Amino acid sequence: MGKHMNRKELIEAARRKFIPKSGHFMRCPECQEMYYLLRAFPVSGDLPLPDAPKAMIDKAIAISEKSGLRNVARQLKALLTLDSWAMPEPIGVRGGNSLADRRLRFESDEVVFDLRGEKSDKQWIFVARAVGKKTISSDFILGADRKLLQPDQNGIYEWKSGRPPRKMSLNSDDLIIELPELSWKKPRSK
Numbered sequence: 001m002g003k004h005m006n007r008k009e010l011i012e013a014a015r016r017k018f019i020p021k022s023g024h025f026m027r028c029p030e031c032q033e034m035y036y037l038l039r040a041f042p043v044s045g046d047l048p049l050p051d052a053p054k055a056m057i058d059k060a061i062a063i064s065e066k067s068g069l070r071n072v073a074r075q076l077k078a079l080l081t082l083d084s085w086a087m088p089e090p091i092g093v094r095g096g097n098s099l100a101d102r103r104l105r106f107e108s109d110e111v112v113f114d115l116r117g118e119k120s121d122k123q124w125i126f127v128a129r130a131v132g133k134k135t136i137s138s139d140f141i142l143g144a145d146r147k148l149l150q151p152d153q154n155g156i157y158e159w160k161s162g163r164p165p166r167k168m169s170l171n172s173d174d175l176i177i178e179l180p181e182l183s184w185k186k187p188r189s190k
Helices: 007-016 023-027 029-040 054-067 096-100
Strands: 074-077 079-083 101-107 111-119 124-132 141-144 147-149 156-161 168-171 175-179
Touching: 007 029, 023 029, 111 168, 111 175, 124 141, 141 156, 147 156
Parallel strands: 074 175
Antiparallel strands: 079 101, 101 111, 111 124, 124 156, 141 147, 141 168, 168 175
């Protein structure tokens, strides 16, 4: 079929907007396609942008690796807004059984986390729920000391433990909410 037109010849022809009359061009669909492409996009054939100096590329890579911005999740601290043990009980409810139950509420900009702990004979039973303003609760994994807990289909966390958790956090792909450390010593009656 003859020799294809080289890139320079095709660019030159496309810029001058003349159709080559060579026998090869008239019979070669590949050369015709390249000609019409270069004619439609006249930017083609310009010198490519030069690469940045290697030293600048290395610095940019070092900055991104050093800061670790790609792998950092946003961290928030939640506030303890309700603690049933810190509230005085009504006179008719006072008694030893009320200290076996504890209700806590933590709030952050993103989520409200409710926790209820109930002490039975030898263990604590916990039920919790996270309700997000922007994120649904099933997106969070609850870290309770060394345990990682997934919510059920209703967004409820349930677990049993010999002792109550001191450190808790809610973790999602892009967010970590740390809850204040808790003391589980029973307050003295007044």
